[in-house]
Amino acid sequence: MSRYSRFLRKAVLPLGSRLAGYGDFLPYLESLEASQWWSYDQIQALQNAKLRRLIAHVYEHVPFYRQVMDQRGLKPADIQTADDLVKLPIVDKKALTQHYDAGLRDHSIPRKQLIHATSSGSTAERLHYWTTKSQKAKKWAGLFRWWEMVGYEFGDPYVTFQLAPNQGFKGWPLVGRLEWLLLRHHWLSAQEMTDEVLAQYVENLRAWRPKLFRSYASTLYYLAKRMNEAGLNVHVPAILTTGETLTDHMRETIARAFAPGEVFNEYGGDGMQIAAECHEHQGMHINAETYIVEIVKDGKRVAEGELGEVVLTNLEATATPFIRYNIHDVAALTTAPCACGRGLPRLSHLEGRLTDMFVTSDGHWLTVHQFTAFFAKVHSVKAFQVIQKEVDFIVIKLVVDDHFSQADHQRIIDTFRGYMGPNVRFELQFVDDIPTTPVGKRRFFISEVIQGAPSKV
Numbered sequence: 001m002s003r004y005s006r007f008l009r010k011a012v013l014p015l016g017s018r019l020a021g022y023g024d025f026l027p028y029l030e031s032l033e034a035s036q037w038w039s040y041d042q043i044q045a046l047q048n049a050k051l052r053r054l055i056a057h058v059y060e061h062v063p064f065y066r067q068v069m070d071q072r073g074l075k076p077a078d079i080q081t082a083d084d085l086v087k088l089p090i091v092d093k094k095a096l097t098q099h100y101d102a103g104l105r106d107h108s109i110p111r112k113q114l115i116h117a118t119s120s121g122s123t124a125e126r127l128h129y130w131t132t133k134s135q136k137a138k139k140w141a142g143l144f145r146w147w148e149m150v151g152y153e154f155g156d157p158y159v160t161f162q163l164a165p166n167q168g169f170k171g172w173p174l175v176g177r178l179e180w181l182l183l184r185h186h187w188l189s190a191q192e193m194t195d196e197v198l199a200q201y202v203e204n205l206r207a208w209r210p211k212l213f214r215s216y217a218s219t220l221y222y223l224a225k226r227m228n229e230a231g232l233n234v235h236v237p238a239i240l241t242t243g244e245t246l247t248d249h250m251r252e253t254i255a256r257a258f259a260p261g262e263v264f265n266e267y268g269g270d271g272m273q274i275a276a277e278c279h280e281h282q283g284m285h286i287n288a289e290t291y292i293v294e295i296v297k298d299g300k301r302v303a304e305g306e307l308g309e310v311v312l313t314n315l316e317a318t319a320t321p322f323i324r325y326n327i328h329d330v331a332a333l334t335t336a337p338c339a340c341g342r343g344l345p346r347l348s349h350l351e352g353r354l355t356d357m358f359v360t361s362d363g364h365w366l367t368v369h370q371f372t373a374f375f376a377k378v379h380s381v382k383a384f385q386v387i388q389k390e391v392d393f394i395v396i397k398l399v400v401d402d403h404f405s406q407a408d409h410q411r412i413i414d415t416f417r418g419y420m421g422p423n424v425r426f427e428l429q430f431v432d433d434i435p436t437t438p439v440g441k442r443r444f445f446i447s448e449v450i451q452g453a454p455s456k457v
């Protein structure tokens with residue numbers, strides 16, 4: 001550890017986080033740094049102890065769980081291990097948002113300590129829930145543990161690339177500014193990407209020499225693609241992509257722009273830091289001290305290695321409990337040891353969020369991967385977005401350059417026809433720009449029908 005990093009950890013961070021009310025941050029981070037090297041058995045024992053504590057608490061203080069457990073004839077003692085979770089119902093965004101302010105609230109926490117939060121949802125309704133400073137501190141600890149896993153230390157310069165800069169210490173502008181300065185945090189706006197902006201960004205990155213560059217996968221892919229086209233390269237040792245599916249093609253494109261840097265995928269959602277890749281790149285380690293992950297298909301758990309929907313239990317959240325929360329992403333689980341030595345189980349395949357996949361009326365899944373790989377080969381297409389308007393009606397928005405030909409047009413139609421089968425209608429729309437979402441993602445796929453639908457995986 002560098003001296004500067006040690007100074008930050010020993011002096012600045014404990015004081016700063018305690019002043020702002022986030023005193024749980026550093027102790028929790030330290031516990032995560034240690035327990036990641038435990039055996040899987042030890043980690044499971046920790047999970048089960050936390051689960052028992054959680055269930056006893058929500059039975060006492062969260063009306064929804066008192067009612068559900070009473071109806072099912074369950075007492076807290078009936079939930080001893082993660083395997084017992086199947087006795088409780090699976091909930092989703094809709095249920096949480098509907099009940100978060102009454103039935104699904106921890107009534108032992110004074111209202112003034114509750115912080116209202118919404119997820120950065122993409123197309124459908126937002127998730128509303130309560131959190132607390134303690135929960136947020138633990139969430140950040142989970143995040144920083146991932147950063148350390150890919151080589152970052154406190155004090156290393158890092159860059160975030162998104163629509164608006166994050167302020168860690170909301171409501172504490174001075175602490176926030178100080179945090180940026182001390183942590184050498186820089187920000188690039190993902191708002192526009194003209195040639196001048198691109199050149200400026202490359203210059204900034206060269207000057208700041210970040211150890212870590214973090215952004216939504218699609219946004220970073222777009223930047224990297226432009227850099228590659230312009231023959232620009234900046235070495236960044238660790239690139240963390242978040243928020244969306246990272247396809248192989250996207251990963252290669254990003255790796256080339258920041259060569260010889262390494263691309264790591266990080267998986268979070270609905271306010272949770274769930275999993276991230278280590279240097280082995282063999283799946284993503286789950287933040288298992290904080291989350292129990294179940295993989296579920298048609299409401300039932302599937303065997304290790306099988307694909308299904310990700311169902312999460314947040315062991316540290318009670319303000320709004322996330323117990324068996326179906327986040328509607330698709331993945332498989334492995335508990336086999338990783339060559340890095342960490343005992344944390346892994347998501348072996350993060351196939352993508354349901355919004356990165358379409359299902360047609362004949363039950364066929366289309367994945368974002370097929371489309372990014374295809375459009376990477378059509379050079380006259382600068383950007384694209386696929387929108388599923390109805391189950392069997394798809395709109396494809398394209399930004400094309402002067403080289404776009406009738407042959408390209410036909411190739412796109414033929415390819416999509418092949419992907420979707422004869423029953424799907426689709427329409428090509430030529431547009432000047434693909435706007436980013438309010439949080440700065442450039443979504444390739446938008447399904448206006450799939451969000452929240454039960455899985456048919």
Ligand SMILES: [Zn+2]
Pocket residue numbers: 278279280285338339340341342
């Ligand atoms: Zn590993």
